[in-house]
Amino acid sequence: MIVLLGVLVVVLGFATRRNPLLVVGGAGIVTGLLGGLSPQRVLAAFGTGFASSRAVTIFVITLPVIGLLERHGLQEQARRLITRFAGLTAGRFLALYLLLRQIAAAVGLNNVFGHAQTVRPLAAPMAEGAAERRLGPLPEKAREKVRSFAASADNVGLFFGEDVFLAVGSILLITGFVNTTYQTHLEPLDLALWAIPTALCALAIHGWRLLRLDRTLERAVAAGREEAVK
Amino acid sequence: MIKAEWFYWLVGLIFLVMAAQMLRDRTNPKRYGTAAFWGLLGLGFVYGTWVADKSAPAEPLGAAVLAMVCLAGFGFTGRGRGATATPEQRAASATRWGSRLFVPALTIPFVALLCAVGVKRLSVGGEPVLQKGSETILGLGIGSVVALAVGMAMLRERKLSAPMHAGRSMLESMGWAMLLPQLLATLGTIFSVSGVGEQVRRITTAVLPDHSLYLAVAVYCVGMFLFTVIMGNGFAAFPVMTAAVGWPVLVVQEHGSAPAVLAIGMLAGFCGTLVTPMAANYNIVPAALLELKDQYGPIKAQLPTAVALLGCNIVIMALFAF
Numbered sequence: 001m002i003v004l005l006g007v008l009v010v011v012l013g014f015a016t017r018r019n020p021l022l023v024v025g026g027a028g029i030v031t032g033l034l035g036g037l038s039p040q041r042v043l044a045a046f047g048t049g050f051a052s053s054r055a056v057t058i059f060v061i062t063l064p065v066i067g068l069l070e071r072h073g074l075q076e077q078a079r080r081l082i083t084r085f086a087g088l089t090a091g092r093f094l095a096l097y098l099l100l101r102q103i104a105a106a107v108g109l110n111n112v113f114g115h116a117q118t119v120r121p122l123a124a125p126m127a128e129g130a131a132e133r134r135l136g137p138l139p140e141k142a143r144e145k146v147r148s149f150a151a152s153a154d155n156v157g158l159f160f161g162e163d164v165f166l167a168v169g170s171i172l173l174i175t176g177f178v179n180t181t182y183q184t185h186l187e188p189l190d191l192a193l194w195a196i197p198t199a200l201c202a203l204a205i206h207g208w209r210l211l212r213l214d215r216t217l218e219r220a221v222a223a224g225r226e227e228a229v230k
Numbered sequence: 231m232i233k234a235e236w237f238y239w240l241v242g243l244i245f246l247v248m249a250a251q252m253l254r255d256r257t258n259p260k261r262y263g264t265a266a267f268w269g270l271l272g273l274g275f276v277y278g279t280w281v282a283d284k285s286a287p288a289e290p291l292g293a294a295v296l297a298m299v300c301l302a303g304f305g306f307t308g309r310g311r312g313a314t315a316t317p318e319q320r321a322a323s324a325t326r327w328g329s330r331l332f333v334p335a336l337t338i339p340f341v342a343l344l345c346a347v348g349v350k351r352l353s354v355g356g357e358p359v360l361q362k363g364s365e366t367i368l369g370l371g372i373g374s375v376v377a378l379a380v381g382m383a384m385l386r387e388r389k390l391s392a393p394m395h396a397g398r399s400m401l402e403s404m405g406w407a408m409l410l411p412q413l414l415a416t417l418g419t420i421f422s423v424s425g426v427g428e429q430v431r432r433i434t435t436a437v438l439p440d441h442s443l444y445l446a447v448a449v450y451c452v453g454m455f456l457f458t459v460i461m462g463n464g465f466a467a468f469p470v471m472t473a474a475v476g477w478p479v480l481v482v483q484e485h486g487s488a489p490a491v492l493a494i495g496m497l498a499g500f501c502g503t504l505v506t507p508m509a510a511n512y513n514i515v516p517a518a519l520l521e522l523k524d525q526y527g528p529i530k531a532q533l534p535t536a537v538a539l540l541g542c543n544i545v546i547m548a549l550f551a552f
Contacts, residue, residue, distance in 0.1 A: 003424045010417075010460050020508065021406050021413060022303035025296060028417045035424025045423070046295045047288030049416025051278035055234075056411045056511055060241050060401065061371050065334060065378040067396025071315045072385055073324030074331045081329060109346055111370040112339040115516040116400075121335055124520055140523075148527035151516040152504075155528070156535060159500040163493065170465065174492050177469055182477060190489035197550070198497045201542040206535045 006031025059116045066121050074121050079129030090131035090146055091214040094153045095207045097123050101157025102203060106164040115154055124150040131217055139224030142217050149213055152206070160202035163195035231357050234364035235279045237371035245272030248398040251391075255310040258402075263306030268401070270294050270301075271409065299413070302406035309402035327385070334381035338373040345369030404518045410510035411462070418466030431474035438475070443484050444548055450475040450491075451498035451544045462508025464499030471495065480551070490551035498543040504536040505529055 006027045013023030032042035066074075082088060097113075104112045113119075124147045131138055131146055138146070162168045166188040175186050249269035255261055274294050280286035301307060315323070324331065350365045352358070360368050378393060387393070401408070421427070434453070438446060450471060457467035476495050480486045503509045507529065517525040524530070 003426050004429050006421065006424070007426065007460065014460070014508075019303045019406070020410055020510070021299045024410065024413045024417050024508075025299040025303070028413075028420045031417075031424045031426065032420045035420070035426075037420075037424065040289060042420070043292035043296075044288040045292065045420050046416050047281055047291030047293075049419045050274060050291055050295050050412050051281035051288070053412040053415035054238050054241075054275060054278055054282075055367055056415070057275075057408065058237060058241060058367055058370060060244060060397075060408075061237060061374045062338060062377075063397035063400050064244065064393035065338070065374055065381050065397075067398075067400055068378070068381050068385070068387065068393035069331055069335055071320070071323075071392075071396050072327060072331060073320040073322075074335060076320050076324035077327070077329060077331045080324065081332075109343060109366065111342050111366045112346075115512075115519055117335075117338050117370075119516060120400075120519045122332075144522050144524060144527055145531070147520040147522055148517075148524075148531040151513075151520060151528040152531040152535070154516070155504060155512050155532060159503060160497065160539075163497060163500075170468075170496050171493075173465055173468065174496060177472065178477070178488070178492060181473070184488070186489055186492075191493040194490045194493035195497060197546050198494065198539065198543055201546075202535070202539055205538050205542075209535060 003031055003035045005034060059114060062114075062117050066116060070121060075125040078122050078125040079132070082126040082129040083133040085130075088130050089134060089214045090127040090149075090217065091211045093130050094123070094127050094149055094213065095210040097127075097150075098153040098157045098207055098210060099203065101154055102161035102199065105158050105161030106199065108162075108165040108168065110158065110162055110168070113154060113157075115151060119150055119154050123154070131214075134214075135217060135221045138217075139221060142220040142224065145213070145217065145220065149210060153210060156202055156206045160195075160199045164192055164199055166192050231361055232359060232368055232372070233361045234367050234371075235282075237368065238275050238279060240371065240375075242272045242275030244394070244397070245269070245275060247394055248272075248401060251395060251398055252310070252402070258308050258310030260306060260308035261310070263301050264308055264402070267298055267301045267307050267406075270298050274298075295409075295413070295416070298409055302409065307405065309399075309405070314396070314399060330384065334377045334384065337377035337380055338370070341373030341376055342366065342369030345372060400519065403521065404515050407510040407514040407518060410508070410514070414462045414466065414508060418461060418463060421461075421466065422469055427470040427473045430470050431478070434474045435478065438479065441484075443552065446475060446479045446484065447548045447551075448544055450480060450495055451540060451547065454495050454499040455502040455540050458499040458502030459506040460508070462503070462506050462510070464496055464503055467499050467502070468496055471499075484552060486547075486551045491547060494543050494547040494551065498540055501536040501540040501543065504532040 009027040009030050101113050127146050127150050163170055171188050171191050175188055178186055245268050249265045253265040274291055277291055281288045281291050346366050346369050349360055453471045454467050458464045461467055480491045481488045507514055513528050514525055517527050
């Protein structure tokens with residue numbers, strides 16, 4: 001029972017809004033020591049955990065080139081380009097992005113899109129450009145909303161696309177864990193097929209919400225103007 | 231063979247170069263702490279190679295990780311103002327270069343695609359060109375290096391320090407959130423070796439009434455959701471909840487189809503990832519990257535979708551897995 005205190009540390013730290021790094025570091029130390037690990041083994045666990053999870057931070061490799069291009073006006077050009085397409089609203093553009101992201105992830109191309117590589121330099125400015133073309137300058141709140149939804153399109157597309165592909169981490173984790181723990185034999189293909197119904201639901205639900213974003217923005221811009229008049 | 235480790239070293243080197251730039255940045259009031267944080271991160275990336283293949287002790291790296299936690303957690307890191315281009319300069323440059331600016335940016339996904347579908351199959355002398363199992367990471371790495379070369383040649387940028395400075399200001403705006411995903415993966419490992427999953431199993435089997443199929447389905451899915459919210463990662467929640475409910479109750483006792491139960495269970499966990507600040511790389515880092523005032527903006531945009539999808543997962547599992 002007592003090892004569950006580690007979970008409690010996370011929940012409490014979360015609730016009292018401590019710095020998440022301290023919360024997670026503290027919970028790791030507490031859980032490890034209560035679980036009977038020696039201080040040395042706790043340290044070693046932090047070291048091996050860090051070393052084996054370096055892949056999640058590999059996107060840093062894209063920052064120099066994206067930074068360079070942004071200094072030379074990449075975001076501005078993305079905004080300009082999108083305004084040439086008359087029918088493309090922010091919502092329609094992001095729904096299209098969601099679809100592309102999901103298809104790419106479903107065929108195993110997880111790193112083809114991403115927040116650092118495509119959302120910040122291209123997708124978010126393009127969505128903003130599309131919204132501005134239709135509604136004029138965006139109030140601060142509406143701008144934040146467009147950017148937040150751009151980030152959400154990337155996340156939803158990735159999460160509910162990638163499990164349709166066999167060689168993705170989560171499918172291999174499931175088969176690896178179950179096959180060794182319960183001496184059974186599961187094929188990755190069977191698991192991937194069962195990811196399809198949820199993938200379709202995700203596309204329908206989030207796609208619909210993205211399409212509705214245009215109406216929300218219209219209202220936000222109208223409200224922003226009224227406030228400015230007052 | 232091109233190995234993933236080379237690109238980890240390159241990322242380590244990028245961190246170290248940026249740390250050196252931070253050390254000299256007098257506009258940053260906390261430049262020593264900031265440089266120490268990113269410098270340690272850079273060293274950890276390189277040293278991690280030998281920890282991963284077990285040829286070096288993991289304890290020094292663990293100590294470095296805890297030092298980074300303290301540096302960032304107790305507020306010893308900050309950011310400089312950085313000399314970026316003015317909006318006018320950017321607009322002028324955008325007019326000058328036009329849509330050619332997209333060429334280097336699109337080089338990254340294009341090369342990643344090429345590596346994942348084409349180069350993956352190539353081999354020289356019986357050895358694959360790309361390290362097996364790391365093709366998409368390698369695609370991202372190779373794509374970025376190629377894109378940097380293309381971009382510098384196109385924009386006639388001679389000094390490598392220019393892209394490094396530009397990338398550094400993006401890194402500084404992300405701050406400590408960069409380290410959180412790796413730290414959470416570590417916490418997951420510690421949880422599993424300390425027996426947290428076994429404890430959760432005892433509690434749920436004691437609480438769950440016998441043969442209440444739909445309740446058990448809901449407990450598994452909502453449990454995956456909640457545990458993922460706490461841990462920030464469905465991978466950490468999966469072994470815990472599957473050992474507790476998914477396998478013993480849903481598969482063994484209720485004869486559910488194992489692939490359906492487990493695949494959908496994992497997706498219920500992904501709904502949790504959408505709504506938790508602990509999943510920093512998906513929710514907090516993008517908020518910083520997009521320069522949002524509200525760091526929970528992406529989470530708020532995702533919350534309704536996540537709740538609706540959790541419901542879908544419960545219904546799909548209840549209808550089709552039994």
